Amino acid sequence: MTAPGFILVGGTIHDPVNGRDGVVGDLYIAAGNVVAQPADAAGWRRVDAHGLVIMPGGVDLHSHVAGPKVNLGRRIAPQLARRRPAAVPTIHATGALYAALGYTTVFDAAIATSAAAIAHRELADLPILDKGMYLLAADDRAVLEALARDDAALVARLVGDAIAAGRGWAVKVANPGGPAFWKRGRRGDHHDLDTPLPDLASLTPRTLLARLAAAVESLGLPHPLHVHTANLGLPGNWRSLHETMRTFVAAGRRAHLAHVQFHSYSGGDLDEGSFGSGVAPLVDYFNAHDNLTLDVGQVLFGDTVAMTGDAAAAEHLAAATGTPWAAHDLHLEGGCGILPIAYKETSKIHAWQWAIGLEWFLTVSDPWRVALSTDHPNGAHFTAYPHLMALLGDAAFRRAALDRVHPAVRKRSPLAGIDREYSLQELCIITRAAPARIAGLPHKGHLGVGADADITLYRTDRDLARMFALPAAVYKAGVLVAEDGEVRATPSGQVLAASASD
């Protein structure tokens, strides 16, 4: 018999995994899970949810919240650190802010294997949320050498060992082969997928991606290879992303494409004058190949801090903007680059980035293969998610925003001709159900029996930004952790660590 729990009574349930689209009903919660209606609910506490929208807790599958790179980001811009919220919040504030927003799970998307231990020490201080990390296993020199020899068994063993030792959830590659180029020159990022690595001539970024994806699949990790491909941020880089997708399709491998917005620019190589959107051919290809999933890495206007495991990309941005930056190279691995950045509506480049991200969201046909993200804090702070959801769900709101950006983008972006609006159910998919499914979390992202009782209750509001910014209540594993933006409890949450298939 289930010990008495509580009942969320009469809420409007959005649970795409279980086919509930705005269905009024009750949810039974006990021992941290969603449970079946008990035969006798006497003794169960009843919580009135009439008039409230109920969704699973949010899942952010691509963010940067912990580790040495994030710590550098906290230090580099004190003026942004003093804002509320800080551009790169402290670890305690990160948990509180996410929870108050209705999010209950987060992954840090780029941790060097040698930094995993200290990052875990920091994540242990992250309150409320369940959390995990993707390890940059392919930056490791031994893995690269095994990939170059095409020794699949050794690659799998080394990557599996790294995941086990670093208690990682997934394998991330940030600019395939990038550190090898970076450590031997500058503008090292400007290579295509078929340029041999400087000292591993039998390995190209393309072969690295295909072989690494195979290793990840052979290990049975919950999440496919998480790919930040080459040439991030550069004009004309849509071709690199297109080739990246073609590589996985040709190899018959699954892959998750990270922050595609930053990889979808048309224009000539290094020619910022011809900068524009390269989304159309990319989204056509993506829509046709369901072995691929993506998160967008939406840019929103304002001040933030850019941080990446792709030091070459950071160096390029620092050189282009004249901004002081921070970098730290790791021995036998990659490194990182960090710098403050202000995205301005009046900047043509920034306005293109904003429009390109939205174009991706609004032209992808299957929301189940898309995760909402800003690549926090790179594109924008995660607390801007409600604003992004309003841009997707309210065409009038989006048109008004488009009217404020650089005139060249207003004129040339296809955004003006797109009327699509995400429904509440679709917003629920891209913030909960899809990221949980893509990340490989069967107990999250839905409200079926056996699911983790990570639940967010919203007040219905035509103003979607306001609605999603201030949940009425947030439950984590059945515990009320936030109410009307105020944190009520700070349980520690679980560390999500994968292990290779036994």
Next chain:
Amino acid sequence: MTRVAGTPADSSAAATVCTACPLLCDDIAPGAVDLARACAPGAAAFAAASAAAGAPAGAPAAWIDGVPSARGAALDRAALALGAARRVLITGLAGATLEGIATACDLAETLGAAVDPSGSDMTAAAGPTIARVGSITAEWEELRDRADLVIFWFCNPAATHPRFLERFVAPALPAGTVRRTITVGPGAVGPRDPANGPGTDPTETARCLLLNLKGHAVASTDNTVADLHAAIDAAECVAIVTGATGDPLGLDAWSVAGLVQHLAHRKPAFQVPLGAGIAGGGANVAGAAAVCTWRYGAAGAIARADRGGSLSLPGEADAMHLIARGEVDCVITIGPLATPVEEALAASSGLTASSGLTLIRVNDEAEPRMGGTSRIQLRAASLLVAPAGTMLRGDGRWVPLALSTEGTCPAAQVSDSLPAIVAELHARVRASGGQS
């Protein structure tokens, strides 16, 4: 010295980690006698710790006003003082493990205390260098394996980090590439002399070199700048090694970091900021900065520790200034202190009679600190003889001090470990309804 797993080259032998300075040398031969690889200060520290640990009667667990005391009584007295204090400062920290630092921060948050690990960047009037000109750095093995030009920039690693040269500069580069080294400035960082020209003044030398690299002709009183320019042009990868600076404005650190920023856009180049080393108040400087940053958003000078939001005020809320200005009436020192902070405490001893400053020390010293400011001293086990926990090497590399550290806080399980003592103090403060 701490026993850790052996290296791949000699998997049957255990090595030890020396916690005498931020190098955290992990290749020391085991045993109290065979310390052949240890530097002189490291070996001396180990010998002293071993002697104290092996004293027949054992050292007292605590002192109150210099008189031996039971630990419980000292903890009660310390908790009472903390409860009565108007404003508390917690400093030191860099000699503690990550676990010890976390425990001290927990206490600080309960007390609403100021926290400062006393890094020189936080003392500088202009604040941290990274916020003004960024920071391009690398792990020390990157210097060892990649840098064909190493510039020692107004520092003397042989004095501050005795084995740095042996471990990271002396080894040959791969593939027979020759490494060139250049020393700029006097043998050690000394007081700034504004009258000096290039080669003797860090800021001026950096300014001249930067202008020179940018193609501007700069009059120089010696050949330093021209030589450096030529060497940099010829190099594939440049490492600039710096030490702690005595510049109270922070311009010295600013100028060299800015120089590295410029270089790093041209070719592989990075700074290796070694800091004060042996004089820096502990081996875990990087760890203290890391924990403070993820908890409070800055590496130090935290005016009030608060999980809900803290404010860092470099040059204002750092340990030296808080003590010197009499803005705190209770100071808890965790582990050894950086020399400038120790001097500030010594200088404040005259204030204690009037201000009522209470000093609570938690460290591994076997003798009570004498002097007017030393009131309560709690003795913790030395990491040199009772290793536990983890530290970050000066370049941020994770170093476990003991074999079994994964996912646990082993130091806190030993009753006389520093984390355990601080946790006990915290428990008493909470029990007495201390500040929150």
